[in-house]
Amino acid sequence: MDKTTRLISGIFNREVRAIARAITEAENRTPEASVILKNVFPHTGHALILGITGAPGSGKSTLVDRLIEIYRKQGQLVAVLAIDPTSPFTGGAILGDRIRMQAHSLDPGTYIRSMATRGHLGGLSPATVDAAYILDAARFDVIIIETVGVGQDEVDIAKTADVTLVVLVPGMGDDIQTMKAGIMEIGDLFVINKADREGVLRMEQELHALLTLTTRSDGWEPKIIKTIALQNSGLAELYENINAYTAFLERSGQRKRRHAETMNQRLIDLLQEKLLAGVLNKTLQDGDLKRYVEQIIARERDPYSVVDEILKRIGL
Amino acid sequence: MDKTTRLISGIFNREVRAIARAITEAENRTPEASVILKNVFPHTGHALILGITGAPGSGKSTLVDRLIEIYRKQGQLVAVLAIDPTSPFTGGAILGDRIRMQAHSLDPGTYIRSMATRGHLGGLSPATVDAAYILDAARFDVIIIETVGVGQDEVDIAKTADVTLVVLVPGMGDDIQTMKAGIMEIGDLFVINKADREGVLRMEQELHALLTLTTRSDGWEPKIIKTIALQNSGLAELYENINAYTAFLERSGQRKRRHAETMNQRLIDLLQEKLLAGVLNKTLQDGDLKRYVEQIIARERDPYSVVDEILKRIGL
Numbered sequence: 001m002d003k004t005t006r007l008i009s010g011i012f013n014r015e016v017r018a019i020a021r022a023i024t025e026a027e028n029r030t031p032e033a034s035v036i037l038k039n040v041f042p043h044t045g046h047a048l049i050l051g052i053t054g055a056p057g058s059g060k061s062t063l064v065d066r067l068i069e070i071y072r073k074q075g076q077l078v079a080v081l082a083i084d085p086t087s088p089f090t091g092g093a094i095l096g097d098r099i100r101m102q103a104h105s106l107d108p109g110t111y112i113r114s115m116a117t118r119g120h121l122g123g124l125s126p127a128t129v130d131a132a133y134i135l136d137a138a139r140f141d142v143i144i145i146e147t148v149g150v151g152q153d154e155v156d157i158a159k160t161a162d163v164t165l166v167v168l169v170p171g172m173g174d175d176i177q178t179m180k181a182g183i184m185e186i187g188d189l190f191v192i193n194k195a196d197r198e199g200v201l202r203m204e205q206e207l208h209a210l211l212t213l214t215t216r217s218d219g220w221e222p223k224i225i226k227t228i229a230l231q232n233s234g235l236a237e238l239y240e241n242i243n244a245y246t247a248f249l250e251r252s253g254q255r256k257r258r259h260a261e262t263m264n265q266r267l268i269d270l271l272q273e274k275l276l277a278g279v280l281n282k283t284l285q286d287g288d289l290k291r292y293v294e295q296i297i298a299r300e301r302d303p304y305s306v307v308d309e310i311l312k313r314i315g316l
Numbered sequence: 317m318d319k320t321t322r323l324i325s326g327i328f329n330r331e332v333r334a335i336a337r338a339i340t341e342a343e344n345r346t347p348e349a350s351v352i353l354k355n356v357f358p359h360t361g362h363a364l365i366l367g368i369t370g371a372p373g374s375g376k377s378t379l380v381d382r383l384i385e386i387y388r389k390q391g392q393l394v395a396v397l398a399i400d401p402t403s404p405f406t407g408g409a410i411l412g413d414r415i416r417m418q419a420h421s422l423d424p425g426t427y428i429r430s431m432a433t434r435g436h437l438g439g440l441s442p443a444t445v446d447a448a449y450i451l452d453a454a455r456f457d458v459i460i461i462e463t464v465g466v467g468q469d470e471v472d473i474a475k476t477a478d479v480t481l482v483v484l485v486p487g488m489g490d491d492i493q494t495m496k497a498g499i500m501e502i503g504d505l506f507v508i509n510k511a512d513r514e515g516v517l518r519m520e521q522e523l524h525a526l527l528t529l530t531t532r533s534d535g536w537e538p539k540i541i542k543t544i545a546l547q548n549s550g551l552a553e554l555y556e557n558i559n560a561y562t563a564f565l566e567r568s569g570q571r572k573r574r575h576a577e578t579m580n581q582r583l584i585d586l587l588q589e590k591l592l593a594g595v596l597n598k599t600l601q602d603g604d605l606k607r608y609v610e611q612i613i614a615r616e617r618d619p620y621s622v623v624d625e626i627l628k629r630i631g632l
Contacts (some may be wrong), residue, residue, distance in 0.1 A: 036621055041618035263619070265610045268592070270623045275591040276584070278632030293580045302357035303579070304350050307586045314630050316594030 004032050008039045012140045014077075015109065023113060026130035029277075037130055038135035040103045045259075046310055048246060049138040050144045051157035054167030055201065059193040062229040063167060063238075072109055076141040079111040081131055083147045126273055129160055129266060158186035159265055162255065163245050165238075168207070169200035184210055187222055188245050191238060196224035211250050218254045220245070223272075285311055320348050324355045331455045332427065332590075337397055339429060340445035345593075353446055356453035361575075363452040364562060367473035369502075370483030375509040378545040379483060379554075380462055386555050386571045388425055392457040395427040397464045426610055427456065445476055445582060471523050474502035475581055477559050478571065481554075483507045484514035484523070500526055507554060511542035534570045536561070580625055599629055 001009075010018025022040075025033040050067075054060040064080060071078045079278075115128055128145065135143050147157055158164045166187035190211075192203055204224060211222055223241050227234030249255035280289070295301040317325075322540060323341075341349040355535075367381075370376040380396060387394045399401055431444055443462065451459050458525025474480045482503035506527070508519055527538055539557050543550030566570035596605070611617040 038618050038620045041620065042615045045615065154375070192448055194396075233370060260613060263612050264605070267605070267608060267612065267619045267622060268596075271595065271626060272621050273591040274623050274627055275595060277590045278627050279587065279591060280584075282632055289580070289583070292583060293576060296579050297576060298582065299358045299361060303583045303586050304354045304355050304357065306583060307590050308350075310587060311590055311594050315630065316591070316598055316630065 004035050005030075008036055011036070011040055011134055011138050012043070014140075018107075018136060020113070022134050023115075023131045025114065026134065027125075027127040030275075033130065037133060040134055044117055044133045044136040046134075046138055047143045048163070049132060050142060050166040050242070051161030051162045052144060052167065053147045053157060053164065054191075054193075055169075058167045058169045059229050060146060060148075060167045061233075063191065063193055063227065065146055066235045067144065067230050067231060067239070071142050071234060072107065074303060075108045079135040079138075079140040080113065080145065081128060081135075082112065083116075083125075083128060083145065095285065105295045111135065111138075115217065122288045122307070126269055129131070129269075131159070144237050144259060157252060159262055162258070163188050163242055165189050165191055165242075167193050168203065169194045170197040170203045184192045184214055185216075187300055188220065189238070190222055190224045192224065192226045192228055195233075195234065196228050200226065218252065218257075220248060220252075220254075221305070237282070279310060283310060317529055320351050322470070323348075324352055327352070327356055327450055327454050328359070330456075330591070332424075333426060338450050339431075339443070339447045341471060342450065343360045343431065343441075343443040345443070346562055346590075349446065353449060356450055360449045360452040361382055363448075363459045365448060365477045366458060366478070367463070367477030367480040367560070368460060368483065369463045369473060369480065370507075370509075371464070371485075374483045374485045376462060376464075376483045376547050378511055379507065379543065379551075380460055382545050382548060382551045383460065384426055386551060387458050388423065393455065394408040394458045394460065395451040395454075396429065396460045396462060397444060397451075398428065398430045398431075399441075399444060399461065427454075428603050442585055445585075448476070462511065475578055478565060478574070479504050479558055480503050481558075483509050485510045486513040486519045491521070500530055501532075504536065504542045505557050506538055508540060508542045509545055512547075512551065516542065534569075535570065536568075538562060538601065595626060595630065599626060 007018050007022055022033070025036060028221055052060055052064060055082055063084075064082075069079070070080050113130065113131065115125065132143050132145065145157055145161060164186050166189070168190065170192065172288050190206070192200060204226070207224055211224070216222075223244075225234060225241055226239045227238055229235070248254075249258070293300070294304065294305050296303055323334050323338055327338055338349070338352050341352060368376055368380060377398075384396070403445075429447065430440065448459050448461065457565055461473055466603060480502050483503070483562050484506065485507065491556055506523055508516060508523070520542070522593065527540070533536075539560075541550060541554045543554055545551070562571075565574070608617070608622050612619055612622065
């Protein structure tokens, strides 16, 4: 049995080291990753993918901690992919402090992994979706994908997750209308955390007003749940609402429809990634790209004609 | 003279309608856009590209207004591309209220255009860069690209702009450390706007401390400038600092280096975009993609093997 085959059977046996290794391969976009993913993919589709997004300081991480506890008490296996914004200059993850989740690190039914978004493509790294497949094939029941901020990541998460929670805190200023416009449409459930803070009533009212204005094509009316994660308050209600939403997804046939959209997007993303890699590695010679760039800078050529020429070479 | 040729000469004559039309063609990724851009590209490279980013409510737009006034008084032609976050569901721009910039709309030396980011690729839409080329070829001296929030757009803007301003406001809460981690490295100049608000001193100190921790590879030390845009206070200092930075860019050779990086990225982005479009339109038959997705959902196939198969068809 070769190394990759051992890794794959390690994933099916839910061995932490095999899983960690496989995710690293996926992050590095290695040929091994491709072999691993082809083998694990047929065994996916069972896990509940829970997307959680919110600004830094919204207490999102404590909330995730509490959700892990709840699911673990039900006997469910939980994996967390914590997505850190990447520094555009160093390429590394810049938050990275995941100390507070170490409480779960000794529990074999919980797997927590920090992942960096990659800068150049924007949005959720393709490795995140691959990591979710690996965890799904390892038979984790719940996979939580946690992202920070309001940006492309969050839009992508809504396309990948079965349920998307948006975490807000009272006292974010008078900018909720503009600031939250982008995430109003991606949230299936809205959590007002730190609900013992001043301004909770006003925030709830504003949020409610905004939600009333938005009609979803699937007919779901997003709920607002108030929590104080640090005091374990409101978590049972949140859990029930997650279940209510997943029940709705099944009942209405929306889960199937969303799954089809997700897979369509996934296929296109992967195609785009591999096409570029293929052309850079096979069609272009060493130094081609550099020479093109020099010609473009000198305005001897333009990028549009260069790309046309490259496409012609592969018959496109 | 055909329609596209007329449009191109309209751009060189800085006709508002021709420019607006050309940008729309770029947004719609039409074949005409490709012809237009091939023709205008050789005439680019003269404008100063100024990226301005900040959270909603930071007074960024008023600041842009004031900068327009300053540049116009110097006899410079100014164009603004205001990037609105796109709704992931409707595909349309969701902020869109640009009323406050209408003061300049009667000035022929100013061109203001709202553009939406496109969801599926993430980050700054390729059309934004194309629009900047069109405006550059129309001989606008300064092109301001204004984005909202902290996300992939902002990282992309730093890769496209010559100078990136990050706009902050006092009283953003105690989260500056985490919230701003991502933008600390993209800002060449930091503007604390609404500097008559409480907390300005504390914010300046925190920002200063954070900047001290960050060492830039180019040796530039980002400056902090306090403004009250609404009262036209601090704007002269901001203008001087922009000039000081651009002088530094020229002197140190960094502008050339950054330009090379930008063009390299631009070429790769364009290649990726056109490769996907080429394969979807030419290699795949109608219904191919849908059938693949169905097979993937049924777990009869996996996306990785499907993509390998498509690549093989074009010899990659």
